[in-house]
Amino acid sequence: MKTAIASQNSSSExxxxxxxxxxxxxxxxxxxxxxxxxxxxxxxxxxxCKGDVIVDELISKNVKSVVAGEFSTKVQQLLNKNHxxxxxxxxxxxxxxxxxxxxxxxxx
Amino acid sequence: MSPRPKNNRTVFDPPKxxxxxxxxxxxxxxxxxxxxFEEYSALKLSDYELMTQxxxxxxxxxxxxxxxxxxxxxxxxxxxxxxxARPIEVEKGSAYYSNDWYNCRACNIFFTAxxxxxxxxxxxxxxxxxxxxxxxx
Numbered sequence: 209m210k211t212a213i214a215s216q217n218s219s220s221e222x223x224x225x226x227x228x229x230x231x232x233x234x235x236x237x238x239x240x241x242x243x244x245x246x247x248x249x250x251x252x253x254x255x256x257c258k259g260d261v262i263v264d265e266l267i268s269k270n271v272k273s274v275v276a277g278e279f280s281t282k283v284q285q286l287l288n289k290n291h292x293x294x295x296x297x298x299x300x301x302x303x304x305x306x307x308x309x310x311x312x313x314x315x316x
Numbered sequence: 317m318s319p320r321p322k323n324n325r326t327v328f329d330p331p332k333x334x335x336x337x338x339x340x341x342x343x344x345x346x347x348x349x350x351x352x353f354e355e356y357s358a359l360k361l362s363d364y365e366l367m368t369q370x371x372x373x374x375x376x377x378x379x380x381x382x383x384x385x386x387x388x389x390x391x392x393x394x395x396x397x398x399x400x401a402r403p404i405e406v407e408k409g410s411a412y413y414s415n416d417w418y419n420c421r422a423c424n425i426f427f428t429a430x431x432x433x434x435x436x437x438x439x440x441x442x443x444x445x446x447x448x449x450x451x452x453x
Contacts, residue, residue, distance in 0.1 A: 284328045296426040310441040
């Protein structure tokens, strides 16, 4: 299963981003191959609602779960409609690598 | 004649707190102000997500005048709490969650579990089963 984590930059030591729509990058972790792909936020530079563009991109990458500090209502409606799991991590001082580590443990 | 029952107001993610407490000289044992889930949601949609009142009303599945009343009530309650240094407690009103949310008591995250049986739901990060189901349905 693929999980997308909203992050503040492309490095592996980056922190989780508070806003799903306004984040800089997404770290997409595949727990079957244990591979992490980093993509830029496809909606960067778009004014107004960014949810459609991001959710379409994540669906095309077969993402089933997303982690961020906050999701806007419109994004929640879109993710809900597409049966994608939302994970709100209120503490955004956590590095993305720690989340990946936790997702790794899930398979053990 | 009894009044017409209130329609359920759709709310989205749950508030990430149980309440707020003032600190300082006057912050004694004042009676708390009870803020309803839907009032918190109205304030968030309008002043945090910057929706217009009609967009927010549509999102919550209520009429625009009802939304205006909720928003007004939320603002008044928060003003009351600030002016009288009273704590704020969030409580259930006529809110209806658009989907079921869970709070993991072990790692304090909130998550949804689409297409999952209630008995098989675990925290997606720490795998704990010590969960609080946040639903008002």
